[in-house]
Amino acid sequence: MRRGQSNVVGVALLLGTVMLSLAGLTASVGFVVDSNTATADATRVSTDMNRALSPVESTGVHRGRILFSDGQLETAERELRILDDSGIVRTVQVDALRFTSGSRRVTYVAGGIVRGTNDSARMYSQPPITASRDGGVLVVGAAKLNASERAVSSKTGTSTLVRTNVTHARTTLGNGTYRVAVETEATGAWRRYFERQNATTTTRDFDGDGIPSVVAEYSGQRFAYLVVHDMRTEVR
Template identity: 60%
Template sequence: MSRDVCTDADGHRTRTSRLSWRSCRTDADGHRNRECRLGNRDRAQSNVVGVAVLLGVVVVALGSLTAGIGTVVEENAAAADSARVAADLDAALDPVAATGVHRGRVSFTEGQLLTVERDLRVLNATGVMRRVRVGAVVFTAGDRRVAFLAGAVVRGPPDNARLRTAPPITASRGGGASDGDEPGVLVVGAPKVNGSAAVSATGGGSVVLRTTVSHHRTALGNGTYRVAVETATPEAWRRHVERRNATATTRDFDGDGVVSVVAAYPGERVAYLVVHDMRLEVRRG
């Protein structure tokens, strides 16, 4: 077969598009063979399709990478926002050190700041001696949560929270007549949020918390004591109590579905209850 003519042994034109451009360049009249044109066109189209598919894969990959980076940035921004709210609440609500009027600002990108009902109870061997409606200030934004409760600042959702600031409850080593030691001391500080708030923001905002603080001290006498704090984050409180060498249990005192973490302090003690009353006013910053 001629290298330049694309015919078979009977003189008929071949129908293959697989011949190379060099062996199937022209027909007997010197014109470019149609099959060769089609074969080269097929190869050109295949190249175009291949490039398009490759570009599509690259675009999808870049889109996934961009989405992943965006998610990381959003998560980091949310974590920074939560940390800032925790620090601001800690500074704005300072009932133990403050007396009289105290102001502080709480800033957040988006979310809601509101007050909720919470109780602190002091129990002795016979039952509840004192009940203080301490309340709580809670910030929420999606699954982020920060709460000021009984002087403690707790950061994180209920199943993964931790105490950033400990409550003002102090217990010395217990004793008693049975072992010849002097009784220990238990001082229960109970910061009380005396007011209400419900503020939300989107795209950035801040609120000013103004508190007028007064202190009331009550001697409870000698005995064995437990302190119960009603909370939506019991695991964080339980870990804190156990690190303070107390025994922690939980109990729902009023049947509202929110349990209290009950800290039992061993030995006989002289107990004092100090209520830090914070008359709260909230306004947008």
């Protein structure tokens, strides 16, 4: 009789172990599926943003779509500043279009697209800021989103229409020693971008809102231009 009870207990323990293993496997599979979906969304949004928001190449009305299955698309206040030896020369309210899905993030700001946050972020599409390596010329292209506040969320998939009406305005800043500051949460990607241009970088919170700016200091005297690409963006 004891042997029969032992068999029953052994089977029950075995079934319990199997059920726990299946539950753990199900949870693991669910996590992998969610992670893969978020990664696929971030990749797709990066590509769609690059196509929909192309202010340097566009003039007039341009339309594009941003597709994602799970996440939120929203605008955020961001500024680009140009400084010389005397202080801030120009401030442009460029703002940002930001997609978030779980821990994944894609942000369009100042004409650049960044995936991720902080030091783990990487530049997906470069901004229109160019400089000769050893003095000469600095051209700061400031892609200005100019959008009314709008947030789009989805748990079942959405296709968001992004409409821009682009104009361009160039200002000559003249000869001097310049720094360019971009307000961003993805400091690592912007720092590496500027350093590849042979600039020295620091971070600074100009307006005390908790969002730092990456400040790039270009060596030598340069003749600088500011080109504002005003997109007047509508997110529908």
